[in-house]
Amino acid sequence: MSIEISEVVVIVAAGTVLLFLLIIFLLTLFFIFQRRQLATQQEKAALHAQYAREILQTQLEVQNNTLQQIAGELHDNIGQLLFVAKINLDVFADSLQPGEDQEKIVEANEIVGQSIAELRSLVKSFDGDFVKDFGLFDSLSNVIVRIRKTKKCQVEINLAGEPYSLGYDKEIVLFRIGQEVLNNSLKHAQAKNILIRIEYRPEKIIFCIKDDGCGFDFEPAAGGDILHSGAGLRNMQRRTTLIGATFSIKTAIGQGTEIEITLPNQVEK
Known part of the structure; x- marks a missing residue:
């Protein structure tokens, strides 16, 4: 058993x-x-x-x-x-x-x-080669000179930190976005003052454009989601994503618009 x-x-x-x-x-x-x-x-x-x-x-x-x-x-x-x-x-x-x-x-x-x-x-x-030869800051400064001559808007550009090259592909994207934002501020927002800030840090660059234009009701129109907003904002967001940057926008009716792009410095490790 x-x-x-x-x-x-x-x-x-x-x-x-x-x-x-x-x-x-x-x-x-x-x-x-x-x-x-x-x-x-x-x-x-x-x-x-x-x-x-x-x-x-x-x-x-x-x-x-x-x-x-x-x-x-x-x-x-x-x-x-x-x-x-x-x-x-x-x-x-x-x-x-x-x-x-x-x-x-x-x-x-x-x-x-x-x-x-x-x-x-x-x-x-x-000329895109202008950005390649002179960099982001000087290229935008050239655009600003042309805007100032119209006497329709006061545009200032501030530079912080020690500039370094991000590479042509990234700088031309930031430059074209800057052109588009400036054009929107002048034509649609009817801004009287525009401030551009380019801040170079060792680990990243911060590119910000702020105006005192009419602004717009971003939250209800887009649900706070850029992907459901206008084609211009979607293109900006898509381009910044493709170069590894982040895109943010602050705006409200009568309070102007502020667009900020943060791009990591991939060279600095």
């Missing part, structure tokens, strides 16, 4: 061990499957991010090529015509006797000269 009990105990023990081994085997398979699934998802996410970066790079190249072509046409055609007109006005002014509408000719000549200077400034803002 004791022998039969021992055999039962051995069988139960063996069954328990086999069941335990089976559970371990199934858990191992489950964890392997989960790990492979996670690796696959990460691979898909990496491919998607790479694809998005390539799309952004292609868009920037097409945009820069188009703007450079436009800039070339403006310089070669309109710029040359204005230059010829200025020369003719100079010749005409020299041929006039004192008092023969000379003041009007001089005034017209000054206007043409200002138009030439404005055209050159505009051409620089179109």
Whole structure:
């Protein structure tokens, strides 16, 4: 009888061990499957991010090529015509006797000269290589000079910290976003004062543009979610995400708009 009990105990023990081994085997398979699934998802996410970066790079190249072509046409055609007109006005002014509408000719000549200077400034803002050669701060400063000449808005730009290069791809994105924000502040927000702040820290750069325009009701219109807001804000948010930056906006009706972009310094490790 004791022998039969021992055999039962051995069988139960063996069954328990086999069941335990089976559970371990199934858990191992489950964890392997989960790990492979996670690796696959990460691979898909990496491919998607790479694809998005390539799309952004292609868009920037097409945009820069188009703007450079436009800039070339403006310089070669309109710029040359204005230059010829200025020369003719100079010749005409020299041929006039004192008092023969000379003041009007001089005034017209000054206007043409200002138009030439404005055209050159505009051409620089179109040229993406300007950002590559001179950096983010100087490129935005060139845009600000052109805005100040209109006398419609006061624009200030403040620089904090020691500037360093973020790489052309990232700086051209920040520059184009800055252009778009400034354009929105002038055309839609009807701002009278705009403040741009570029703060270089060892670990990150903070790029902020604030205006005193009309603002807008961002929370109800977008549910506080940029992804459900206007195309302009969505494009800004998408571009900042693709270069590894964060995008935030503060605005309310009658309280202006503040847009801040924070970009980690990947070189600083």
